Amino acid sequence: MKSPFEADLMQLAENRLAIEGVTPMIDGGRFAVKRVENEDLTISADVFSDGHDKIAAAVVYGGAGASNWTETPLTFLVNDRWEAVIRFEQPGPYRYSIIAWRDLYATWRDEAKKKLDAGKLTDLELTEARELVKAAQNSGRGSKADQKALVTLHERLEKAAGHGDSTAQYSLMMNAETIALLERAGNRTNLSRFPGDIPVWVDRTVAAFSAWYELFPRSQSGDPGRHGTFADVEKRLPDIQEMGFDVLYFPPIHPIGKTNRKGKNNTLTPDEGDPGSPYAIGSPEGGHNALHPELGSFEDLARLIAKAKEHGLEIAIDYAIQCSPDHPWIKEHPEWFDWRPDGTIKFAENPPKKYEDIVNVHFYRGALPTLWYELRDSFLFWLEKGVRIFRVDNPHTKAFPFWEWVIAEIRKVDPGVIFLAEAFTRPKVMKRLAKVGYNQSYSYFTWRNKKWELQEYLTELTTEECAEYMRPNFFVNTPDINPIYLQTSGRPGFRTRLALAASLGGNYGVYSGFELCEFLPVPGKEEYLNSEKYEIRAFDWKAEGNIRDDIAFFNRLRNNEPAMQDFRSLAFFNFWNDQVLYYGKRTADRSSYLLIMVNLDPHHPQGGHFEVPLWEFGMGDDGLIQAENLASGQVVAWHGKVQHWWLDPSECPYAVFKLSSA
């Protein structure tokens, strides 16, 4: 940026109007604001000039590479603040900026009306009007027809002036047609522009609205003694579709190393048949661009991807940039690794966790840029295989600039590719990953159980600046996280956490077993006993006590109700019981309006008085509104703002009311 101490007269003079406080803008335009296709983007700015003249302003926008700009007028709000709403239709890179100018026509109209009202409108003002219209003929703006219309307008004004007809001149200047003509074709005096274009990235809808289901393909054979295959996963598709998920996600599907292979329950002493952790990527059979042979072939994978699509499911794979000690890269590219003086490579740690079966690459020195190219090409390899969603393992232990570069590179090939950051780390690090390009982010939701902490966290995520670029994905559990709450809650707690994740999250996810209320932990730890990370398991997917109906209910609700499709359509309302979280999800036009209550206490019925937000329907405190509990079908009529409800976790820990004011 130019130093303000070397102000150049002519350069400064070009921008007479002040355009400040432009939002949304991330770190001064260093990073892109994010939206999905056809999502509203509300742009605001402080716009003002010196003096008392009327001004006008507009947002200009277009594709990042394109040379043409679209224009939408900004509307004055209050206190020099202006606003406009725009949309982008297709995924890809865009940018916007703000322009503003002194509107001499509006100034003239304002003053002329005051003079007229005071009986003081004279020929002088009308002569000035004719001069303004004459000058517009040199504006270089408007269509040919507009320029012709300006000539005609001027002639008509002159003619009326010739007759001394003030009224005719005034009417000509004030009519809607003239106003619109001058807006299109008139001069923009002191046209000023915000310095810099603000980048916007537009994603496919699934980046902001998706329901994920995670499973280990090797556990899908139904027999813990037999390694599952892609074909076995195919058989599960109807099942998963029935629950209503959008994305089917697999932990790494690459060959698994043998050196330091982990045994069952993360031991360092595997049995002969133990399959090892799929995160220990790479063996003589290949590395990041290979398939674990026991899962099947690339043809099998292609068929699975196609079949999944038929079942409304998109496949996501795990991308973990790390290697088993047997990974081919270690011999082919020793310069990508940190060798210690004794000729070893340090194994990976994500304190307090230790990964003796994994070593990390580094991203600088000998790895820059050859490793970066290799990884880019690897992402492109899988993209070619039909995978457009990558869940990236521990991205916070890899260099931010690498992500910024590689995501931009992949998007040049396909702007619809989605990256989910599996970073459970410090808040600013998680936000940085979203800034550098990640479309979705794992979140702290998995550990937010109390009313106050859910309200605080969701308020941050949906209303603070991060809402412009970070889209959390609320996983209820993962192979790494068996939440303490679920270890002790019983089935009601699973329904509660599902209700929260599915209704609060634009994106949410379930790791298989959750629907069966699986909860057995490694004692004292937040981990699953007999974790699928270290052994092949088999489950009865429709076992008694499952919560498949709840999952299907919420996924239907999400798809049927537009209010559920905007993460930021959230408002918390008063329910006078600290065990009941109560919130609204609603569209701007209130046509889809849901009130959701969730009992956070899995052990006891909880109830209390709550506020029906009648004010959002323009009603007084004694208004009458109908509500249908979509979870039960029960219809109630609430007369008055304060009502009472009761949630018994042994029956149903949640209620979802759809309001209709008719």
Added chain:
Amino acid sequence: MKSPFEADLMQLAENRLAIEGVTPMIDGGRFAVKRVENEDLTISADVFSDGHDKIAAAVVYGGAGASNWTETPLTFLVNDRWEAVIRFEQPGPYRYSIIAWRDLYATWRDEAKKKLDAGKLTDLELTEARELVKAAQNSGRGSKADQKALVTLHERLEKAAGHGDSTAQYSLMMNAETIALLERAGNRTNLSRFPGDIPVWVDRTVAAFSAWYELFPRSQSGDPGRHGTFADVEKRLPDIQEMGFDVLYFPPIHPIGKTNRKGKNNTLTPDEGDPGSPYAIGSPEGGHNALHPELGSFEDLARLIAKAKEHGLEIAIDYAIQCSPDHPWIKEHPEWFDWRPDGTIKFAENPPKKYEDIVNVHFYRGALPTLWYELRDSFLFWLEKGVRIFRVDNPHTKAFPFWEWVIAEIRKVDPGVIFLAEAFTRPKVMKRLAKVGYNQSYSYFTWRNKKWELQEYLTELTTEECAEYMRPNFFVNTPDINPIYLQTSGRPGFRTRLALAASLGGNYGVYSGFELCEFLPVPGKEEYLNSEKYEIRAFDWKAEGNIRDDIAFFNRLRNNEPAMQDFRSLAFFNFWNDQVLYYGKRTADRSSYLLIMVNLDPHHPQGGHFEVPLWEFGMGDDGLIQAENLASGQVVAWHGKVQHWWLDPSECPYAVFKLSSA
């Protein structure tokens, strides 16, 4: 800015560490942060890297034109936030930025200590230490002595290794000398830099701390029948010094036009002898670079400036960019004015006020750039005459870019020049003027009388972003503003408003007559009857009932107490009476600690319980503290947090307690 969609690998890779949320920074560095000589500038940033390595960071800073940078380490606070405090000694332009790097030495120490504590420190770690020290010899950092010390250190480590002496090697690496040596001369791995230098403007102290006294020189003869002169003003200097002011400010001192001259009380029908408004600048005798002949010569002015300095006073003049219809510019530079079709120029308005005796220049078209140059040269003319403080009339009706340019131009000649913006307009416009360079700003203080509105306004001014660049000047009255409060308050109200302005404002001002409790208004208006703007007046400057002692008390207090010299050293505390404003002004070390109470009700005694901020002295609620009321000399001992006080406006509407915890 470069589009984030065209991420360049090598360019991105250079900045591995994230440096975000840098404060203070105004509009992304578009405008300068302001400080005065030797004032603390606290710089904060979010700084972090990928992974788990230790990092270090520093602020780098220097003169805007200079090529050398000074460096001060940033200290880690919490949640990836870092902070440092720096100062600049001389007025002028500066800039700062942030650098950060991965600190491999600190990482080594951290890991080595953990290993040692766990009994697992091996030769491997010690070999790595020797390699790190060896590598530092190529860092290109540190003095020659440092580089020599690195060689010696390495030799000693190798020697100890040769003896198999782990303890010696560990001690060598851990001792304070080695740590300091490696900080000075070690490698800065992945050295990253915030993109862009952030501008800082440093002013003379008087920009942030000044007490102004305004008078009309022509009213200083003591005889309303005789036009006062600069020599008459000289005679008043001891008087003004006695009250303790720093700045003596005159409304325009240029020749006054005759066309449409205003008569007494702003009438359009002047008497023969009426002097006219000094804001109607310009006559055949000259314009903006001339003196009104009846005031005296340039020699007289030079003598007055010199004499004022002897009395501790600096002269400020009014600079009003506007013309009487008789101003020479109108004939010499018709292109600087907006001519209407009938050959007239519209007279000035600042709604609802009308100035029939004044026309405005414009700043674009024919006036760009010749008028800009003329005005710059005019400021330089007065600077040459010894004037370094300009109070600028209605700057918000002149183009912002002009101010930005002209202030930068003047500062190139003398960085100590001060501009005060007399803009009573919308908040964002006032802030913009401060951003483009004004050192001081008129404020809404003059109309803030109630406790809640004073607290709200002062909290905004002292704690929000504007505190980094806007310095309000709290005028209690002006020739244009005879506040309603003072019209009805009697003498106690004048003392109250003085106490507020002088103790809350870093800068504050008094228009002469205030000390005499002058209040007669044009009935129903916020204006003075028989205003000096339109006639010559005479006053008995020591008339009965004056509040000169109060003024002198507060100006002494301001000069004696460092707490009073920092506008932002303010904290409001609880006084359970809405008529009593109660606040602290204090230095960081608490050595200057004042508690101030002001009764806002000029008609009734007000009292109540209040909180002594014992917690700021590390005391419990039952602490004991001594306080001296500097206004009365009374000494009290407060035992316990809640105390009671009483302010009788007929005696003294304020109390100023100096605390001492000893």
